Amino acid sequence: MDLPHATSARRDGTETAESIGDQSDDPVPDARAWRRQADPRLDGRDVARLQAAAGQSRERIAQRVAAAGLVPDAEGAARIPELDAQRDLDAALEVDVDTLQRIDGLHARRMRSASPRERQHATTVLAEALHRIVDGYQVGDPPPSRLLRCLRSVDDRVRRAYGRLTVFDDQSPVAAWWEPLSRWVLLALATAGAALLAGGYVVVAAVLIGTRVTLAAVTAPPAPSASTWRRLIGYNPDWASSVCSHAADALILAGLAAGLHAGGRLSWAALTMAAALFGLLATVSRIAAREQGLRLPRLWIERAAKDVALTGAVVAAAITAGHGLGSASPVTLVAPAVVGAAGIVELTRTAYYARRRRRLLSRAAASGDTGDLVPNAIVVTTGDAIVVNLRRSGRRPGIFPERRGGGGPYLRMVRADDDEG
């Protein structure tokens, strides 16, 4: 054991903190130099200082020891979790670094880099940053009021409850059988109903459309499964369900329009057909906004209003009109009116959030120049599309020294195999 003998273990007074270690290259100081520094003597000032420090730190250290579970009998001793997923250091690293990645820098690379690959890479990273959900505070963008948050919460709960309105369990074998079949059956029912409406068989059509709405609500499969073959062929059950649902709504309206046209109600037919096309266009625009980074899920109230309006209009037509839609009551026009209103809401919603995102992003990019506001995080919420968080930040002292090794303000190059660089 290479320990110094007692005679040499004295502080000679010439060692300074800077001379202990090689501060320029090696963060770990020289061990032998430190050994010469060891001095076990205590004077009165040391004792007083240590007694004061003991009194100040006792409670804090006891808490740390107890929190670490090193005193098993102590109250509040924390048990070390076997699966410490809540302290995922890698995730913390990811969040911290990606949060601090300057958004405007990425924009600059994406827009102005001479390298197509670098532009592509920056776009990918930027897209990932835009979609990353980060919990943070909002300084540049004030948080919504309590009432608004409450309304959003209610809206979210209703949407989830409406989505889960089903008689099937997750593990039910019926659900497994019905799930891949349901969307096509519902589309077939809507197509048949539309054809019957066009042919003037309003009562049967009303029965089919009512059955479709009931089946869609009551027997909705809990979650579409992504099986291997679906992944292989790129088949997305959610996408198929969405297309089937919206196409079925448009088909029913088209059938209604055809029936009205056959019954001699030309203006009503034109109005209904226009509403069908407009509703389809609005839905497609909302879904296509996803490609631009806007995540706008379908509003539950829109789905409910369309279901009720379409079914109600057809049932009203079946009650008031015997054969054909020529003698249908004006209540039939509720369906195109509701679909048109829903379309307007969807277009307005998409435009609003696109404009808002553009404003927030431009503010984030502009803030990089002043240094006062820096983009902190981009928060994506399903209800609000996209929000940029800005935070005020003082300039942090740089970690890297301004000048190193006489190589100017930049780092000098160091070869791996060359100690001196």
Add this chain to the structure above:
Amino acid sequence: MAVDTPTRRQTERVAPELAVAKLDLRDIALLAAYEVLTEAEQHTYRAHYRRAVAFGQRMIDEHATAPDRPLPEIARLFFSFTWVFPNLGLAGPFFAGDTGPLEDAVLLAAREAIVSGVPARHDFHARLWEHICDPDRRAEAARFYVRHKPLHSFPPSAERRAIEHYCGRIDALMATAECMPALLATWAIERNPERLLDLSRNDVKDKHGLFEQRHMAPFLGMTPNTLTQSLRRLRLRFGEEMRLLWQIEKTDDYDGEQER
């Protein structure tokens, strides 16, 4: 001619601070920190202290070379060489070469072991962790680690802009990540494997204050394996940053050739 051949008895004698290691850890703590106790506490533990002094003196007489300092200083020297020095890897980056806080932590831990009965090693490790988590010390450590040579072995043709970008990312990673104290400390421990060599003697190996990963993990509320894996991935992360630096440079060259 007389040959000065050491006898077996003489060769077995070791330095006094090593002979003290044969004592019970509580006795060593009593010897080292008795002066730090208040008068009332000294009165309470006077009998224990006298017994520890007697044990210590007997150990010195039987196993040590001639001491040139009193027993309490020998005990403190023992703590310096088996508790403070092995944690030099921590003391370097986090304390900027100043070992005073570590020496104080040892004496305070020994004092608490006498007064409250908490194991001195646990108290010492808690104090080390307290220092490591201190934001100022953490920033100090980050300043050291960004100078770590493997982090700055840039390719000779790397542009200044690419190097600045890389350094900015490392800067952000080192200075802001919440988990960095643990990783830096673990890194510090791993970077100084030599400190283990002096602690392999039977008398010392169960009484040293080495702050190992398995001791650090409880303070983080995690298993040691997770800490090890996190450190491994942190290094991979640095490697990935370096690889990105290379890729961007190569891509620029490739694109330049394509455009030409």
